[in-house]
Every structure is written in structure tokens, then in C-alpha cells.
Amino acid sequence: MTFKVTPWEVTGDVDYEKLIKEFGTQPLTDKILARLEKHTGELHYMIRRGIFISHRDLDWLLDEYEKGNKFFLYTGRGPSGHTHLGHLIPWILTKWLQDKFGAELYFQMTDDEKFLFSDKLTLKETNNFAYENALDLIALGFKPKLTKIIIDTECADTLYPLALSVAKRITFSVVRAVFGFQNETNVGQIFFTSMQAVPAFLPSVLAGKNIPCLIPHGIDQDPHFRITRDVLPRMGYYKPAALHNIFFPSLQQGNKMSASLPDTAIFTNDKPDEVKRKIWNALTGGRETIDQQRKLGGQPNLCSVFKYYYFLFETDDAELEKRRQACLTGKLLCGECKNELVARINKFLEKHQAGREAGRKNIGKFIFKK
Numbered sequence: 168m169t170f171k172v173t174p175w176e177v178t179g180d181v182d183y184e185k186l187i188k189e190f191g192t193q194p195l196t197d198k199i200l201a202r203l204e205k206h207t208g209e210l211h212y213m214i215r216r217g218i219f220i221s222h223r224d225l226d227w228l229l230d231e232y233e234k235g236n237k238f239f240l241y242t243g244r245g246p247s248g249h250t251h252l253g254h255l256i257p258w259i260l261t262k263w264l265q266d267k268f269g270a271e272l273y274f275q276m277t278d279d280e281k282f283l284f285s286d287k288l289t290l291k292e293t294n295n296f297a298y299e300n301a302l303d304l305i306a307l308g309f310k311p312k313l314t315k316i317i318i319d320t321e322c323a324d325t326l327y328p329l330a331l332s333v334a335k336r337i338t339f340s341v342v343r344a345v346f347g348f349q350n351e352t353n354v355g356q357i358f359f360t361s362m363q364a365v366p367a368f369l370p371s372v373l374a375g376k377n378i379p380c381l382i383p384h385g386i387d388q389d390p391h392f393r394i395t396r397d398v399l400p401r402m403g404y405y406k407p408a409a410l411h412n413i414f415f416p417s418l419q420q421g422n423k424m425s426a427s428l429p430d431t432a433i434f435t436n437d438k439p440d441e442v443k444r445k446i447w448n449a450l451t452g453g454r455e456t457i458d459q460q461r462k463l464g465g466q467p468n469l470c471s472v473f474k475y476y477y478f479l480f481e482t483d484d485a486e487l488e489k490r491r492q493a494c495l496t497g498k499l500l501c502g503e504c505k506n507e508l509v510a511r512i513n514k515f516l517e518k519h520q521a522g523r524e525a526g527r528k529n530i531g532k533f534i535f536k537k
């Protein structure tokens with residue numbers, strides 16, 4: 168089975184073990200997790216379950232932290248549309264890390280990237296989506312004092328000179344090898360990694376001293392940070408550390424939840440009836456008839472509805488296992504399981520959407536200012 172993972176495209180059934188080897192990242196071993204737990208007091212369920220699967224230099228980051236060298240967090244979003252539940256995965260863990268470590272967060276909105284990589288979107292549209300997507304961050308409860316949202320086109324006076332010093336150290340042959348760029352690739356795309364590298368050292372520039380950086384993100388973004396990690400030491404800065412999550416699947420299985428296929432994803436601004444329709448149309452691991460399901464049991468490992476519980480809507484491990492067993496033994500039928508999920512998603516979205524609306528008047532407190 169072939170699969171492909173790039174920052175712009177994820178296709179096929181991803182074999183994460185293989186991907187980790189290919190990308191050269193480190194698996195999150197029990198040993199390093201125990202070290203993290205010493206500082207956090209517990210492990211987030213996404214880490215316990217392996218939704219966060221690998222890292223770069225987390226051990227180094229903890230060494231520095233133990234020496235009293237605090238780190239900042241960095242993550243981001245390419246604002247090409249509304250936020251879907253998959254995007255929330257790295258942000259929820261980032262929020263947990265902010266709370267546990269009292270760390271500052273730099274959040275980059277790459278409205279420039281999404282303009283450069285889209286055939287349809289105007290810069291005005293990607294910029295508007297940056298503000299829409301920012302509301303999702305605010306709704307997740309990030310602290311305004313510790314959170315700075317950088318919108319690329321609006322912070323260009325700060326970012327551009329720094330991006331230039333990165334760009335000068337990246338050759339075309341490197342980006343061609345890493346991203347597979349061709350002669351038709353526009354020159355903005357070729358330059359773009361230089362912009363995504365900047366927040367990984369911007370706080371060090373502002374503070375006038377080196378500050379360690381931790382980037383929680385979906386593993387698809389790793390190619391940008393492989394280049395960043397190569398360049399930053401040559402500029403006198405630390406390599407950023409990273410934590411990588413796997414993909415929240417689509418409602419039709421396989422590929423990751425994708426904004427370009429709206430019926431296969433739940434968006435944070437979906438209405439209750441849309442959620443219901445999408446979940447009822449989802450691919451499950453159910454059998455053809457109720458009789459068969461009672462006799463043979465369902466197949467949670469093949470079920471996108473079960474994955475919703477696993478990723479976001481059942482955070483209690485014992486309850487999740489109960490649900491799995493009830494499905495496997497044919498006690499729990501798909502209709503009941505879907506209904507419960509719809510209710511949980513809609514309850515979550517009702518609160519989240521209220522948080523988004525309340526956030527509209529606070530957005531200014533989050534926007535990065537020099």
C-alpha cells in the first residue's frame with residue numbers, strides 16, 4: 168500500500184512507523200514520556216494513546232528546562248478555510264503544554280502560504296480566514312497574556328528581514344529534494360519555508376538571547392522543520408524541538424480529515440443538523456444487518472465513528488475500552504453509537520461556537536505586536 172505525506176497533501180493509508188523512519192524523527196518512548204510526566208504530573212490522553220507519536224529533540228528540551236532554561240511553544244495554521252476538528256488536535260495539546268509549563272505560544276497564520284499554494288483563494292480571503300481561525304484558538308482557552316498570533320502579511324515588517332536570513336541559507340536543490348518542486352512551481356512557494364521558520368527563533372531575536380522552542384504539529388509539517396533545524400544553528404540559534412501528531416481520519420476512512428472534502432470532516436462552525444447528517448453518512452465497521460452485528464459484533468478498528476471517540480470525544484480510557492468491547496461483542500449497534508457521538512459533538516460545538524463569538528471582541532489582545 169503506498170501513501171504520501173507532504174505539508175500540502177496526505178493520501179493513502181499512512182504507515183506511521185515507516186513514515187517516522189523515512190522522516191528520521193524519534194518515537195515517543197516510555198522513557199521520554201516518563202521524563203515529561205515528571206514535570207506535568209500526568210500525561211495527556213493524546214500522548215497516552217499515541218495520537219502524538221514522535222518527536223525531535225524533546226530530551227534536549229527537557230535537559231534545558233531542568234537547567235532552568237524555559238521554552239516557548241510555536242504552532243500554526245494555513246488559513247485556507249474554516250477550522251476542522253483535525254486542526255484542533257495539535258492546538259489542544261499545545262494548550263495543555265501552555266498550562267503545564269506556563270509557556271508563551273507564538274501562533275503563525277500563514278495567509279501568504281495559502282495564497283501562494285491555492286489556485287482559487289485571494290490574499291484577502293486567506294487573510295479573512297486567518298481571523299476566523301484565530302477565533303478557534305481563543306475558544307480553546309489560550310491565555311491572551313501568553314499567546315501571540317502572527318498573521319504573516321500583517322507582521323511582514325518583523326518577519327521579512329528574518330525570513331531573508333533564512334532564505335539565504337536554503338538552496339533550490341534542497342527545497343526541490345524535500346518538497347519535490349518542479350520548474351512550474353512559483354517562486355513564492357520556493358521561498359515559503361523561510362517564513363514558516365521565523366517564529367522558531369523570533370522570540371530569541373526579541374529577547375536578545377537563545378530560548379528553546381517546542382513545536383507541536385501534525386507530522387505532515389515536518390519537512391519545513393527539517394530544513395529549519397538545519398539552518399538555525401548556522402545562524403546561531405537553537406534547533407527547535409517538536410512533537411508530532413498523527414491524522415484525525417476522514418469520515419470515509421483512510422485519508423486525513425480534509426477541508427477540501429467538506430462532507431468528510433466536521434468543521435467548528437457546523438450546525439447541529441450538518442453534524443448529524445455527516446455522522447449518519449460516515450463509514451463504520453458495522454455489519455450489513457442487525458442480526459449479523461449482534462452475532463459477529465462490529466469492527467471498531469475499521470470504524471470512523473469509533474475514531475471520533477478515540478481522538479476527541481471519549482477522553483476516559485476505561486470508558487473507551489468499554490465502548491470498544493460493547494461494539495466487538497455486538498451489544499452496541501451503530502445507530503446508538505452514532506446518536507451518542509452526534510450529541511457529544513454538538514455539545515462540544517455549542518460551547519466552542521459561543522467561545523468563538525465571545526472571542527471576536529478579544530482578538531486584538533492576541534495579535535502579535537512588536
Ligand code: TYM
Pocket residue numbers: 174241242243244245246253254255256257275276277280363382383384385386387388412413414415416423424425
Ligand atoms: P494546516 O493549516 O494545514 O494545519 C494546521 C495544523 O493542523 C494539523 N492537521 C491535522 N492534525 C490532525 N489531523 C488532521 N486531519 C490534520 N490536518 C491538519 C497540521 O499538521 C498543523 O499542525 N503550514 C501550516 C501552518 C503553520 C504551522 C506552523 C503548522 C505555520 N507554522 C507551525 C504547525 C506548526 C499549515 O498549513 O497547517
